[in-house]
Amino acid sequence: MRPSFDAENEFITLLHCLDPVRIELNLLENEVRGSGII
Template sequence: MRPSFDADNEFITLLHCLDPVRIELNWLENEVRA
């Protein structure tokens, strides 16, 4: 098992966790600009 593979997995998991947050932030930004 390569350590880099583990790191990649954690990174992808982190991205999935942050995705809804980014969408929420984009929505808030659009609301402010509208």
């Protein structure tokens, strides 16, 4: 069993957990920028 592989898996899992939050933040940011332009 390679510890590096385990760490990599945990890192990928963490990224997947954070992804929806990042998408939400991007959507909010785009809305703010859009309303600021109009």
